[in-house]
Amino acid sequence: xxxxxxxxxxxxxxxxxxFGSTCVFAQAQGVKMDPLTLYPSxxxxxxxxxxxxxxxxxxxxxxxxxxxxxxxxxxxxxxxxYSLGYDGTFGRYASSTVDNYDYHVFSAIADMDLSTRAxxxxxxxxxxxxxxxxxxPTAATPSPNKYRISGINxxxxxxxxxxxxxxxxxxxxxxxxxxxxxxxxxxFDVDTQKAGATFFWRIAPKTExxxxxxxxxxxxxxxxxxxxxxxxxxxxxxxxxxxxxxxGYFKIGATKKDMMRPGVNDTMSGAWxxxxxxxxxxxxxxxxxxxxxxxxxxxxxxxxxxxxxxxKWTHEWTDRITTTVAGGYITDEFRGTVPVARSDKTSxxxxxxSYAMQRWLTxxxxxxxxxxxxxxxxxxxxxxxxxFTAKVAL
Numbered sequence: 001x002x003x004x005x006x007x008x009x010x011x012x013x014x015x016x017x018x019f020g021s022t023c024v025f026a027q028a029q030g031v032k033m034d035p036l037t038l039y040p041s042x043x044x045x046x047x048x049x050x051x052x053x054x055x056x057x058x059x060x061x062x063x064x065x066x067x068x069x070x071x072x073x074x075x076x077x078x079x080x081x082y083s084l085g086y087d088g089t090f091g092r093y094a095s096s097t098v099d100n101y102d103y104h105v106f107s108a109i110a111d112m113d114l115s116t117r118a119x120x121x122x123x124x125x126x127x128x129x130x131x132x133x134x135x136x137p138t139a140a141t142p143s144p145n146k147y148r149i150s151g152i153n154x155x156x157x158x159x160x161x162x163x164x165x166x167x168x169x170x171x172x173x174x175x176x177x178x179x180x181x182x183x184x185x186x187x188f189d190v191d192t193q194k195a196g197a198t199f200f201w202r203i204a205p206k207t208e209x210x211x212x213x214x215x216x217x218x219x220x221x222x223x224x225x226x227x228x229x230x231x232x233x234x235x236x237x238x239x240x241x242x243x244x245x246x247x248g249y250f251k252i253g254a255t256k257k258d259m260m261r262p263g264v265n266d267t268m269s270g271a272w273x274x275x276x277x278x279x280x281x282x283x284x285x286x287x288x289x290x291x292x293x294x295x296x297x298x299x300x301x302x303x304x305x306x307x308x309x310x311x312k313w314t315h316e317w318t319d320r321i322t323t324t325v326a327g328g329y330i331t332d333e334f335r336g337t338v339p340v341a342r343s344d345k346t347s348x349x350x351x352x353x354s355y356a357m358q359r360w361l362t363x364x365x366x367x368x369x370x371x372x373x374x375x376x377x378x379x380x381x382x383x384x385x386x387x388f389t390a391k392v393a394l
Contacts, residue, residue, distance in 0.1 A: 031394055036073050040394050043068040047387035052096045054134025054372075054381045062095035066387075079113035098143050104128040117163075121155040134381065137334070137342070138299040141181040145188075149176040159200070168198045170214075187222040188298055196233075206241040210251060218296060227296055228260035233271055248276035248288075257294045257303050267303040267335050269294055283316040301336035319356070324366075326350040344379060346372040364389045 030037040045066040052060045072085040089103040107125040114120055130144035151174035159166020172194040178185035196214025203209055216231045237251025255271040271292050278286040292307040312326040327349050334342040347370070354364035370383045 030074070036075055038394075039070075039072040039074065041068070041070040041392060043389055043391040045387045045389040047385065049093070049383070049385050051381055051383035052093060052099050052133075053140070054132065054383065055140070055378070056381050057378060060096050060099075062093040062099075064091060064093050064387075066091045068391075081109075081111045083107075083109045085109075099133060101130050101132075101144060102128070103130075117158055117160045119157045121157075123153045124151070126150045136299070137297055137304075137332075137344075137379070138184060141184055143180065145178055145185050146180050147176055147178045147185070147188075149174060151175070162202075164202045166200045168200070170197070171195045187220065187225060187227075189221040190227075190296075191219045191221070193217045200239070206243060208239045209236070210239055210249070211236050212251060212253075226259070226261045226264050226302060227298075229257050229296070229302075230260070231255060231257045231294055233293070235271060235273065237274075245280065246276060246278050248274065250274035250276075255294050259302055264302050265336055267294055267305070269305050285314045287312045287314075297334055301334040301341065303335040305331075305333040305335060307331045322354050322356075324350070324352040324354075326352075342374065342376050342379075344372055344374045346370065360392055360394050362389075362391045362393075364391070 030039045032038075043066075045064075045068075047064060048061070049064050050059070050061040052062050052064075067090045068088065069090075070085070070087040072083055074081065074083045076082075085105075085107045087103075087105045087107075089101075091101045093099050105125065105127045108123065110120075110122045112120045112122075127149050128146075129149070130146040132144050133140055136145070151172060153172035154170065156169045157166065158168075172192075174192045176192070177189050194214065194216045196212065198210055198212040200208045200210050212233070212235045214233045216233075218227065218229055218231070220227050233253065233255045235251040235253030237249060239249040241247050250272070251274065252270070252272040254268065256266065256268040258266050269292070271294075273291040273293075275287070275289040278288070280286070287310075289310045290308060292305070295304045295306050297304040308328065308330045310326070310328045312324060314322060314324050316322045328347070330344075330346040332342075332344040332346075334344075348368060350366065350368040352364060352366040354362050356362050366385075366387050366389070368383075368385045370381075370385075372379065372381050374380055
């Protein structure tokens with residue numbers, strides 16, 4: 001496989017720069033421009049995707065080049081922190097140009113320390129993205145489905161550090177609108193509102209019990225949509241901070257999706273959410289995450305019961321060489337479909353190695369295998385993705 005001229009030039013510049021004389025950025029953590037600190041980053045990836053369309057019916061293989069660029073500006077004031085950020089991802093396929101994509105993500109965060117007991121975190125974001133063909137549980141479209149999504153969110157925490165009890169209140173609102181393939185995507189436009197509360201009760205210096213309740217209202221703008229709903233979640237669990245080996249949380253409970261359209265069945269299910277970080281050695285980390293929830297299907301019923309299980313092992317063999325092994329398993333059970341409910345199972349395996357040539361320059365190679373098995377054969381697929389990456393982060 002031949003590297004495109006523009007990609008080759010960029011890689012040569014990055015690698016050559018790493019062997020140059022000592023650079024002011026070599027020991028820097030961000031670029032200081034008082035009162036701001038800037039964190040620029042860039043990456044270039046090149047590789048092979050043997051199933052761009054995520055289908056076994058009409059497989060399309062292509063070399064792909066992905067350019068990433070990001071910039072975050074951060075301001076600290078006492079114990080409060082404010083930031084503005086941009087991340088861009090630009091993907092190009094040599095043999096399937098209709099699937100090229102440009103992603104833009106803009107974000108703003110204000111993390112404010114109001115008093116010894118109160119903290120408020122506010123966020124806003126706007127993204128321009130697309131759903132790759134084959135990624136949605138719908139019939140294939142002639143091109144990726146492009147959309148814009150904007151949102152605001154807030155998290156208020158009350159309780160002094162180390163206090164026996166504390167509470168968190170959260171709220172969010174998002175607007176998602178699709179821009180093309182409107183015969184299909186007009187039914188996907190949605191406004192989402194979320195509100196929730198979590199109460200923490202400390203039972204040991206590094207361990208807390210938690211009780212959580214949340215509700216999410218989804219309103220679809222398409223006239224006659226049957227997907228309008230309110231989803232409720234109630235869970236209880238435990239959270240523990242760093243110990244000698246582990247830290248993490250796990251909560252379990254129940255969730256119910258109330259459908260707003262008369263005659264559309266509601267769904268109730270068990271729910272859980274958990275994440276554990278295990279550090280058997282100072283230079284070796286294992287991450288586990290799992291969860292089950294009810295989601296909107298967009299097609300094939302009125303509810304998806306989704307469960308996932310992920311594991312990742314990161315090991316630093318030397319100060320410069322790090323490897324990663326990751327695996328995942330996802331089940332999607334479509335509820336309310338007549339006459340046969342769709343059921344998908346997706347497995348993935350990833351292998352990666354990175355070499356820190358300089359503090360600010362990392363070279364890497366990653367391989368990912370993904371397979372989806374469905375009782376609806378048209379949604380089966382297998383994909384192999386191999387990527388080589390150069391990443392700069394100042």
